[in-house]
Amino acid sequence: MISRRALVAGTAALATTKAFAETSHLTRGLPPGLTGALGSLPGKRPLLELSQRPPNYETPVSYFTGPITPNDAFFVRYHLSEIPQIDAAKWTLNVAGKNKISLTLADLKQMPATEVTAVCQCSGNRRGLSNPHVAGVQWGYGAMGCAKWKGVRLKDILEKAGVPDGSVEVSLNGADGPPLDKTPDFVKSIPLWKAMDENTIIAYEMNGEPLPHFNGAPARVVAPGWTATYWMKSITDIALLDKPFDGFWMKSAYRVPLGLFPAIDRFTTQETATNTPITEIMVNSLITAPADGARIAKGALNVAGLAWDGGRGIDRVDISLDGGATWRPATLGEDLGRFAFRPWRFVAQAQKGPLTILSRATNRAGQTQVAKALFNPAGYHHNVVNAVSVTVA
Amino acid sequence: MRIITSALVLLAFAVPALADEATIKLKEAPGVEAVRNNCAACHSLDYPITNGGFLDAKGWTATVTKMQKTFGAPISDADAKEIINYLAANYGK
Numbered sequence: 001m002i003s004r005r006a007l008v009a010g011t012a013a014l015a016t017t018k019a020f021a022e023t024s025h026l027t028r029g030l031p032p033g034l035t036g037a038l039g040s041l042p043g044k045r046p047l048l049e050l051s052q053r054p055p056n057y058e059t060p061v062s063y064f065t066g067p068i069t070p071n072d073a074f075f076v077r078y079h080l081s082e083i084p085q086i087d088a089a090k091w092t093l094n095v096a097g098k099n100k101i102s103l104t105l106a107d108l109k110q111m112p113a114t115e116v117t118a119v120c121q122c123s124g125n126r127r128g129l130s131n132p133h134v135a136g137v138q139w140g141y142g143a144m145g146c147a148k149w150k151g152v153r154l155k156d157i158l159e160k161a162g163v164p165d166g167s168v169e170v171s172l173n174g175a176d177g178p179p180l181d182k183t184p185d186f187v188k189s190i191p192l193w194k195a196m197d198e199n200t201i202i203a204y205e206m207n208g209e210p211l212p213h214f215n216g217a218p219a220r221v222v223a224p225g226w227t228a229t230y231w232m233k234s235i236t237d238i239a240l241l242d243k244p245f246d247g248f249w250m251k252s253a254y255r256v257p258l259g260l261f262p263a264i265d266r267f268t269t270q271e272t273a274t275n276t277p278i279t280e281i282m283v284n285s286l287i288t289a290p291a292d293g294a295r296i297a298k299g300a301l302n303v304a305g306l307a308w309d310g311g312r313g314i315d316r317v318d319i320s321l322d323g324g325a326t327w328r329p330a331t332l333g334e335d336l337g338r339f340a341f342r343p344w345r346f347v348a349q350a351q352k353g354p355l356t357i358l359s360r361a362t363n364r365a366g367q368t369q370v371a372k373a374l375f376n377p378a379g380y381h382h383n384v385v386n387a388v389s390v391t392v393a
Numbered sequence: 394m395r396i397i398t399s400a401l402v403l404l405a406f407a408v409p410a411l412a413d414e415a416t417i418k419l420k421e422a423p424g425v426e427a428v429r430n431n432c433a434a435c436h437s438l439d440y441p442i443t444n445g446g447f448l449d450a451k452g453w454t455a456t457v458t459k460m461q462k463t464f465g466a467p468i469s470d471a472d473a474k475e476i477i478n479y480l481a482a483n484y485g486k
Contacts, residue, residue: 033445033484052414053437081435133447135456179435182465248463 027061027140028292030128034138043212045072050137054078054176055214058142064288064306067334067341068117069145071207076214077122077143077228079186079249080178086234088210088218093202096239098162105218108204111152111160116199118224118339119146119308120231123254123278126382134379141286146308146341149222151203155196158240163192167240168269170195171247172221175234189245190223190230191267199224199311199339202235224339225265225280225311227380229254244269253378254278260374261381262367265310280310282383283369285317285344285361292388301350303330305386306341307361313338315366319346320358324371324385327360338364350392359386414438424479427472435466445484453480 026036039049039057047057055076063073093103121144128138137143158170169189177185194200204211204219211217216233223230229249244250255275265279285307290296307314318327333343348357362368369385417438419425432438448456454477460466461473468476 031443031446033442049439050443051437051439052417135444135448135452138443178464180465180467182467183435184464252463 027128029131030140031133031138034128034140041076041214043072044074044076044214047073047075048140048142050139054081054083056137058139059145061141061286061288062291063142064286064341067146067306067336067343068207069147069341071147071209071212071215074120074145074147074206074212074215075122075143077137078176078233080176080183082177082179083214084175084234085213086175086218091218091236093157093219093235094237095157095161096237097158097167098164101161103157103160105204108152108157108202108219111156113150114153114198114201115148115150116201116222116224116339117146117148117336118199118222119144119281119341120222120228121145121281121308123227123229123380124378126384127379129373129382129384130375130379131373132375134377136379143228146306146336147206148208148336149201149203150205150208151201151219151222153198154200154202154221154238155198157202157238158195161240163196164240164242166242167192168243169241169245171237171239171241171245172230172232172235173237174216174220174232175236184248186232186249187245187247188230188232189241189247189250189270190226191269192240194223194226194230194265194267227254227278227281229278250277254380255378256376256380260376263310264312264365278380281308282381283307283309283312283314283361283363283367284383285359285369285386287357287359287386287388290357290388290390292390294390295393296350296390298350298352298392301348301355301392303346303348303357303359305330305344305359307332307344307359308341309361309363309367311339312363312365312367314342315362315364317342317344317346317359317361319348320360321348321355323356324358330359350390352392354389355392356387356389417442420483422479422483424475424482427475428479431466431468431472431476432460435460435464441480441484447486448480448484449486450477450481453477453485456480 038046050056057076125143171189173187203222221232267277270277287305289304317330320327330344330346
């Protein structure tokens with residue numbers, strides 16, 4: 001299906017032209033090695049470059065102008081550097097249940113289609129803001145995006161293969177792989193209940209287009225509400241399991257201390273006495289305008305942003321202009337569903353001098369953003385109240 | 394599709410395979426060759442730069458050990474020591 005030649009060609013395509021960001025792209029609080037350099041990947045507008053191989057690129061805050069993130073602005077995250085170019089016409093999805101079945105893209109497109117608008121957010125989004133800093137890709141605010149995904153319910157695919165009694169998890173493997181055979185391949189699992197959830201799909205369209213190469217062409221897992229580690233790109237193999245999957249990327253990676261975060265969704269077959277796999281996205285918000293560090297005129301100041309969570313839905317966003325002493329509600333915008341970015345806006349009266357704007361989202365379960373990050377060794381789930389500082393002249 | 398011997402990988406990546414990656418400039422200091430010869434087999438050399446400034450020798454030891462033990466990188470202990478010393482001295486806390 002995938003030749004090494006194609007693979008090498010795909011990697012060589014990464015040879016890019018480079019532009020360097022203005023200082024406004026630099027996010028406050030990141031480690032000193034971050035330069036704010038923009039790099040361009042084929043099919044993408046310039047994105048903030050975190051690493052070239054494997055490619056890790058995030059969306060600059062200025063690109064988040066609405067609840068949908070355009071495909072060419074969507075962040076790119078890979079763990080392993082062998083990323084094949086896949087011929088969609090030859091691609092197959094192998095599913096092991098009661099029976100082993102193999103589905104082509106044409107097969108998938110003949111099955112009942114469904115759509116869901118959902119945020120795809122890296123577990124480590126904002127890791128670069130961890131205090132103290134922790135090793136890993138030093139993401140700022142942009143390892144996330146929201147798209148309208150179209151595809152087939154995973155439930156329908158699993159039922160086509162037959163779900164054996166006693167199944168507890170579903171494993172997910174994609175086409176990417178490590179350059180060394182001793183490096184654990186990136187394979188994940190989700191609980192059977194999440195796999196059978198009506199919103200969990202195998203998506204072959206993103207915002208009405210085929211998936212971009214760097215976002216999982218020709219089809220990927222969409223697990224609304226859950227962090228992107230489960231959204232396996234370029235999915236090739238799915239299996240129903242009668243015991244917990246014990247690969248490295250489940251057993252050792254993507255874990256958070258048990259009880260540290262107020263997650264409602266649990267992954268009980270993978271929990272230990274001390275930690276648990278990360279599950280749903282924590283409620284969060286981002287101020288998209290004005291830009292941090294901007295100089296603005298006094299008077300009416302339009303503040304805009306996004307809020308999102310793990311699928312309970314956003315109840316409210318509050319804004320503070322006095323360091324958190326008092327809060328006033330922002331006006332929520334278009335509702336594309338409980339898994340989507342919820343836009344919001346707020347009009348502030350800006351007086352001359354320095355001004356810091358804080359945004360804090362609360363979801364329908366009553367969860368809200370934290371004032372100080374809940375430190376954890378891998379730097380996951382950073383959802384500190386967002387702050388933007390400007391100078392009013 | 395990923396069954397290649399480690400030796401071949403090292404040969405393939407001993408010289409930067411991508412024109413673009415040649416633009417990544419590590420600090421020239423003792424040990425930089427060990428970094429180039431080992432680390433670039435699996436990832437571009439921007440990782441130590443973006444992760445620079447906050448890991449001490451213990452932190453870099455943990456990272457390099459993870460590459461050996463968890464990710465199966467065939468780094469000799471002698472090279473690992475050289476890499477750790479380089480990273481701690483040039484990209485340390």
